[in-house]
Amino acid sequence: MKTYIYKKSFTFEGQRHYVYAKTEEELYRKLAEKKLALERNLVVYDSTMLFSKWAEVAIETYKAGVGDRTREEMRIRVDKHLVPVLGRLQIGKIRPIQCQNILNGLEGYSKSYINKIYQDMRFIFSKAKENSMIHENPAAYLIRPKGGTNHRRSITDNERRCLLDVSERDSCYLLFLLMLFCGCRPKEAIEAQLRDVEMRSDVPFLHIRGTKTENSDRYVPMPLYLYSRMPKRSPFEHIALNRCGSKHSLASYKRLVSHLRRDMNIEMGCRTYRNKLIPPYPLAEDFVPYCLRHTYCTDLQKAGVDIRTAQKLMGHADISTTANIYTHQDEELLMEAAKKINIVKYPI
Numbered sequence: 001m002k003t004y005i006y007k008k009s010f011t012f013e014g015q016r017h018y019v020y021a022k023t024e025e026e027l028y029r030k031l032a033e034k035k036l037a038l039e040r041n042l043v044v045y046d047s048t049m050l051f052s053k054w055a056e057v058a059i060e061t062y063k064a065g066v067g068d069r070t071r072e073e074m075r076i077r078v079d080k081h082l083v084p085v086l087g088r089l090q091i092g093k094i095r096p097i098q099c100q101n102i103l104n105g106l107e108g109y110s111k112s113y114i115n116k117i118y119q120d121m122r123f124i125f126s127k128a129k130e131n132s133m134i135h136e137n138p139a140a141y142l143i144r145p146k147g148g149t150n151h152r153r154s155i156t157d158n159e160r161r162c163l164l165d166v167s168e169r170d171s172c173y174l175l176f177l178l179m180l181f182c183g184c185r186p187k188e189a190i191e192a193q194l195r196d197v198e199m200r201s202d203v204p205f206l207h208i209r210g211t212k213t214e215n216s217d218r219y220v221p222m223p224l225y226l227y228s229r230m231p232k233r234s235p236f237e238h239i240a241l242n243r244c245g246s247k248h249s250l251a252s253y254k255r256l257v258s259h260l261r262r263d264m265n266i267e268m269g270c271r272t273y274r275n276k277l278i279p280p281y282p283l284a285e286d287f288v289p290y291c292l293r294h295t296y297c298t299d300l301q302k303a304g305v306d307i308r309t310a311q312k313l314m315g316h317a318d319i320s321t322t323a324n325i326y327t328h329q330d331e332e333l334l335m336e337a338a339k340k341i342n343i344v345k346y347p348i
Contacts, residue, residue: 047092111147
């Protein structure tokens, strides 16, 4: 660890800055350079930089090669969980216990989400260390809470009926029909273009240009019901557009999910007052768009599609992922059979 003999501080625009040096001559040289840089509105990357500013720089600089959606999701997580606690602290003064407390506060979130926050912290501090802003990464040895596991489920018959009914009235919900009838992931449904719809022997197929794994790029048959809903636009336009007629952003997608839940609740009989829903809400709390993709997989099993074909249609890299859904469905069918058997009245 570096040791400094001389230290001097000064205030610039309400923020305290510190300069460290081994010699008095070096101290005043650094002090003059830092003041000049601040006066010229130049960014000084050192231990006094606020966490919120460095997090923004690190994401913009070192995540430039990832997709826009991935980068935006990271920004949202950082702004929601890290900035409120660490944002106004100088990055050189942040300690492991403060980072650990953030993770401890995530108890109840899913295991995968907690891991993302953990990786976000490690990434931001590791880049600060690479730039000699800090000596040690305070997020290097944190203990992650266990968290829960998200078990996606198939939608019920009533949920399916309501989804189709509200989709007939709002063309924006075509996005969710791509997930239900073609097994698209949310991002795949957003990216799908009209040129991706192809006819093969009078059967429409959707070319899903997935990028998550090598298996993600695939062709899936499109039901005629969905094919009849395809808009008549340029082949290079996206199939499902937002309410402004543009490609969905992460924000517009989340708003659409919120609108869908609202409309389905009303379709199921939820009362409203002054345009607000009145509890109780008929739509189950665990209904999320990803349930539609799960439903697509269980529909394949009910239709007798073998698991290898289902793996290809789902774009799963590992067949065990498909098998988990198929096994879960088998258990549901067994329980349904058990219920039917148990209600049979046998003679004594």
